Amino acid sequence: MLRRIRKDAGLSGESLATALSVSQSHLSRVELGDTAAGLELVGRWVQECGAGTDDRAAATELAESVTVEFTTWRSAMASGLPAIQREIAAAEAAAATRCAWVPMLIPGLLQTASYTHELITGKYPDREDVAEAVAARMQRQTILYERGKTLRWVIGEAGLRWQVATPDVMAAQLDRLAMLAAEPHLDIRVLPFINTGPVWHDHGFMIRGDRDDGQPDLVNVELLTGPANITEPSEVAEYRRAYERLAELALRGQDAVAFIRQLMVELR
Known part of the structure; x- marks a missing residue:
């Protein structure tokens, strides 16, 4: 929204950044959703762009909602890592389509x-609820076999190569990924480095659509301090x-499986 408001005003990113x-x-990170925009910055943004009443109200509401999301995330952290996993599971259950x-x-x-255990302990080495959080994330995976769900992923080659755990853990993880990629009801694609083209790919994101709570489709972006x-x-x-x-550029089906299996050989 903020980028559209800037473009509607005929301002370049450089000129607006200078004015603000x-x-x-x-400014670019704010427009891309990598950095949350506070109410004060949003207020100056819409004023500098001469935004109309509707856009001003919508931008302010968006900034307020992001502030609430971060507050809610901090509250969830206080409730424990398993609580966060359960909240994510509820959001996943409410969406019929999901692509990431x-x-x-x-x-x-x-x-x-x-693999999950290594990730969580790497970020939260002093937490005592890691095992429960891992179990909660594993429980979320029952959605993979639910009818009526459309689940799609494009995974970058760097995500397969990033050594977040020991070689044995990584090998088991890639083996599981290859098995899941062969499942016809799941759309799991892999984007090799050599397949990349002039397409935007700066940060990860997940789109939830057809939500049964009547809410609009949303894009979720995970930031360092919260969503x-x-x-x-x-x-x-x-x-x-x-x-x-990105999906057009990526490998799918048996091509994706073969790529993952070949990578397993390389990483031995």
């Missing part, structure tokens, strides 16, 4: 327990186009 006294890179671009890791629903959700229809549509372009 922020770096152009910061995951450039740097194996997606959570496709992880082995050992950010995008529901502006025009921006969700941009992410959908980006996903489909």
Whole structure:
């Protein structure tokens, strides 16, 4: 939304960044959803762009919702890591369609327990509820076999190569991924480095659609300190186009399986 408001005003990213006294890179991260925009910045943004009443109200509401999301995330962290996994499971259950671009890791629903354990302990080495959180994430994976769900992933080659665990754990993880990629009811694709083209791929994201709670489709972006959700229809549509372009470039089916198996041989 903020990018559209800037473009409607005929301002370049550089000129708006100068007017707002922020770096152009910061402004770009805000527009892409990599960095949350606070209410104060959003207020100056819409004023500088001369946004109309409707856009001002919508942008302010969006900034307020992001603030609430981060507050809710902090509250969930206080409740424990398993509680976060249960909240994610509820959100997944409420969406009939799900597609995700995951450039740097194996997606959570496709992880082995050992891989998940290494990830969580790496980020939260002093937590005492890691084992329960791992179990909760594994429980989420029952959705893989539910009828009526459309589940799609594009995983970057870097996500397969990133050594987040011991060689044995990585081998088991890639083996599981290869088996799941062969399942006809799952759309699991792999994007090799050599297949990349002039397509946007800067950060990972997940799109949830056809939600049974009547809420609009949303894009979820995981930031270092918590999640950010995008529901502006025009921006969700941009992410959908980006996903489909990535999916076109990626390997699927037996080609994806063969790529994963070959990588397992290389990493031995």
